[in-house]
Amino acid sequence: MEDPFMAETFWLSKEAFLKIAEVSGLDTTDRHMEELYSFVQQMLPGLKDVEELDLTGMEPFMPPLSAKGGSK
């Protein structure tokens, strides 16, 4: 399996990256933005592996045992 922390696929334009950073409240003039851009480029493609799965009928996970009086 490809290591998502070191994937080589580039998918996000610099312009889009800066826009998301700005609306997220990050300081886009900060010198470390280049490092963040590179990190995001390397890491996020790995998360897209989930798209290979057939999630038909699946709802988001809820801890099944945690409700008050939850049963096994």
Added chain:
Amino acid sequence: MNSTEICYLSARPLGQLIQRKEVSPVEVIAAHLSRIESLEPKLNSFITLLPDQAMAAARQAEKEIREGRYRGPLHGIPLGLKDLYYTEGIRTTSGSKIFDAFVPNFDSTVAAKLKEAGALLIGKLNMHPLAYGPTGENGEYGDMHNPWNPALIAGGSSGGCGSAAASGECTLTMGSDTGGSIRIPSALCGLVGFKPTYGRLSRNGLTPLAWSQDHVGPIVRTVEDCALVMNAVAGYDPSDPTSINLPVPDYTRSLTGEIRGVRVGVPKEYFDVLIDSEVKESVLKAIDRLGELGAVISEVSWPMYRYCTAISSAIQMGEATAYHSHLIRTHGSGIYPPVRLRLEAGFFVSASDYVQAQRARSLFYRESLDLLKKVDLLAGPTVPVTAFEIGRTRVNVGNKTAGAIGLLTQYTRPFNLNGFPAITVPCGFSDAGLPIGLQLAGRPLEEETVLRTADAYERSTDWHHRRPPV
């Protein structure tokens, strides 16, 4: 008994000596404080040491026991808490200088329960900043060092727990685990680390990393000590919305040494990923040992295992960044840079990515339950490598290299996703003298099967008796 022997006794025999008044809690704390003083320059296990408070509590414990008010097997036993457990009146930094002066006004539920059981808090333990990293490196309070070789990582994020418990600085330590942060330092430091079922132990009063994957649990030197701690801290807590409201057994009663007929599955996918040859050999030998003890070993398939890192990363990044979003915006430059990077990257995980990952998690949970209808436990490595040099972001495995974070968490993350109980026990040493861990995981709320099997294995080996050279 000399002070080093006191420091390396596990909680059960130490508690028996205390109960019989053959050793005083004051003597126990004095021995540990002395050991901490000599080892801390090498290990850096603690962020906050509490010598006066611990000694005062030890005197109180001594008085109570003398007067016939013995509280139980943890009374008078030294305890260290990862520095994200809120402790009333004692600073709780979460491993970040940003919180250097933060003093909670209440105890986390687990800290309160351990105090009630008579455990003596000796200090707050070092950790990867904000619990966001598996190496135990901390550029602010200093890196944690592995007692088996201080040039190497202790593992994380509960690295101070690992180094303190392995070196005899603490009898009991408590960590937290979002992607492996109890089990990774335990495996790399030669300890027993237990992550119970999600909801079995209260998360109330712990700094979150990712709510839906955060777990609480002990890092200690024996399985029996795990069971003793579980008896003290497990149970329903209305302050934790994910707490399970079901009766808690006496976990020590499960430690029968008998595992005949227990069905142990070994996912074949565990060996399709990068793994060090010495680790693989030790783990397979340990699984063979389980077979010799009467367990029924079989190979199983866990197809969704390969998706765990992607699923859990999306969820963890989304939740961690949401929790720390204000901190990132207001104190970004004050956050330990590698952690800042991961936190800020979470802003680029979309809502759709997060929800899709949670849907995939449902599928993974269902597959995990189905798998554990065929077997009672899953067995495999805890970490695919032994401890490596502090500062490395890439690790060599055979003739390949891999990112340290993904590598360290590849076997532990699945059980944060499904919330199933998982333990690591020492199962060997590399040629370089570094510990290797065996991970056993069971069905939700079947902690007893996990503990019983781990204990039976531990009884049949002497790995847990080895002491680091530090």
